[in-house]
Amino acid sequence: MNAAFDSPPRLAVRTVELRDRRGLLTHLPAAAPLCWLRSGEGLVGWGQAARIELPAEEDPRGTSRFTEGARRLAELFAEAAVDDPVDLPGTGPVAFGAFTFDPRSSGSALVVPSVVVGRRDGRTWLTTIGGHRVGAHPAELSAPRTPLRPVGPLIWGEGALSAQAWGGAVAEAVRRIRGGALHKAVLARDLVADAERGIDPRTLLDRLAGGYPDCFTFSIDGMLGATPELLLRRFDGRLSSLVLAGTRPRGADPAEDARLAAELQGSAKDLEEHAYAIDSLRRTLAPIAERVEAPERPGLLRLANVQHLASPASAELRPGVSSLDAVAALHPTAAVGGTPTPEAVELIRELERMDRGRYAGPVGWVDARDRGEWGIALRCAEVSGSRARLFAGCGIVADSDPAAETAEADAKFRVIREALTD
Numbered sequence: 562m563n564a565a566f567d568s569p570p571r572l573a574v575r576t577v578e579l580r581d582r583r584g585l586l587t588h589l590p591a592a593a594p595l596c597w598l599r600s601g602e603g604l605v606g607w608g609q610a611a612r613i614e615l616p617a618e619e620d621p622r623g624t625s626r627f628t629e630g631a632r633r634l635a636e637l638f639a640e641a642a643v644d645d646p647v648d649l650p651g652t653g654p655v656a657f658g659a660f661t662f663d664p665r666s667s668g669s670a671l672v673v674p675s676v677v678v679g680r681r682d683g684r685t686w687l688t689t690i691g692g693h694r695v696g697a698h699p700a701e702l703s704a705p706r707t708p709l710r711p712v713g714p715l716i717w718g719e720g721a722l723s724a725q726a727w728g729g730a731v732a733e734a735v736r737r738i739r740g741g742a743l744h745k746a747v748l749a750r751d752l753v754a755d756a757e758r759g760i761d762p763r764t765l766l767d768r769l770a771g772g773y774p775d776c777f778t779f780s781i782d783g784m785l786g787a788t789p790e791l792l793l794r795r796f797d798g799r800l801s802s803l804v805l806a807g808t809r810p811r812g813a814d815p816a817e818d819a820r821l822a823a824e825l826q827g828s829a830k831d832l833e834e835h836a837y838a839i840d841s842l843r844r845t846l847a848p849i850a851e852r853v854e855a856p857e858r859p860g861l862l863r864l865a866n867v868q869h870l871a872s873p874a875s876a877e878l879r880p881g882v883s884s885l886d887a888v889a890a891l892h893p894t895a896a897v898g899g900t901p902t903p904e905a906v907e908l909i910r911e912l913e914r915m916d917r918g919r920y921a922g923p924v925g926w927v928d929a930r931d932r933g934e935w936g937i938a939l940r941c942a943e944v945s946g947s948r949a950r951l952f953a954g955c956g957i958v959a960d961s962d963p964a965a966e967t968a969e970a971d972a973k974f975r976v977i978r979e980a981l982t983d
């Protein structure tokens with residue numbers, strides 16, 4: 562049985578608008594906080610009204626973790642008694658989800674919190690979700706919150722591969738690509754940090770949201786990070802997505818910053834890497850969407866640590882295609898897998914020597930009207946008790962240089978490394 566329950570409880574859901582102006586993060590308890598936030602708006606949640614666990618799949622190209630998750634969630638939401646006069650994306654019942662990169666990994670789950678506080682376009686709401694009808698009013702928010710706890714000293718360790726061994730894996734990927742086996746593969750590595758006591762996820766969220774306001778700061782079932790990559794947003798029939806591929810660090814001063822940006826925007830290697838990502842988006846959307854639009858040339862997305870080539874794309878999903886169907890079709894994008902996808906994923910399995918778990922997998926939320934936002938879990942760590950496992954990866958093409966890719970991975974690690982540093 563795929564779900565944690567055999568017959569789902571009937572949920573009573575109520576949403577009310579609030580005058581509350583406090584930052585959404587201030588509401589979160591330390592235990593298992595749920596969060597999807599950008600520029601102060603989004604959703605935070607806690608408690609667990611329902612949980613759907615999706616097992617590892619046998620098919621190496623399987624997508625049943627998404628389709629089965631969507632089916633069970635639709636059942637649960639269809640049964641719910643909903644009182645939602647606010648009716649904005651994210652009001653009424655919502656589920657937060659984190660899915661594994663590889664179908665054969667375990668850990669994919671959808672979590673329906675018991676309390677959600679949301680904010681969009683300056684409007685704030687509170688939703689309570691329970692097995693029985695619970696009140697939705699600010700009293701739900703008045704439980705005393707413990708102060709944020711610093712992380713304390715950390716002991717850092719290598720993950721599956723040392724930086725040097727990972728450089729060797731990059732060199733091998735370049736060799737295979739030059740040999741014609743594939744065009745691009747995104748190789749990642751992990752690092753481990755051990756604290757002296759349990760890590761307070763809210764401390765990390767506070768730092769990530771402060772340092773990366775243009776990214777989606779997320780916390781879903783132990784995966785925490787600030788991702789710049791929007792796999793898809795669907796608030797009405799139209800789907801939007803932000804394709805990223807091609808990276809340079811930020812410069813130490815405006816002149817160096819501009820030089821690096823110009824270098825990135827003129828780099829044949831990076832433009833090629835980006836073109837693969839756009840082509841793969843167009844190809845994967847073709848059967849499920851119409852009117853796919855993407856700019857001719859990518860623009861620039863500047864974050865505190867790196868700058869990326871970025872293309873905002875949009876499309877119209879065909880009738881009957883749900884947002885999780887679109888997630889299933891789009892994952893893995895060329896930004897986290899490669900091109901062609903099957904060859905790239907095989908090479909990743911062979912060369913990385915680790916289980917990515919939910920790193921580089923879809924993370925986000927969906928409501929009962931199938932509105933939602935799904936990103937890719939990047940610039941993130943898996944936090945469990947006193948341990949954090951950090952991930953970073955780079956797109957490898959024929960011209961990639963292992964030393965430059967190792968430096969680029971370090972720049973990407975910085976996001977979550979700094980969030981862990983007091």
Ligand SMILES: C=C(O[C@H]1C=CC=C(C(=O)O)[C@@H]1O)C(=O)O
Nearest residue numbers: 805807808896939953954955956
């Ligand atoms: C795989 C990661 O980033 C991807 C997203 C944007 C740019 C990328 C790049 O330029 O290599 C990566 O494809 C990561 O941050 O772990």
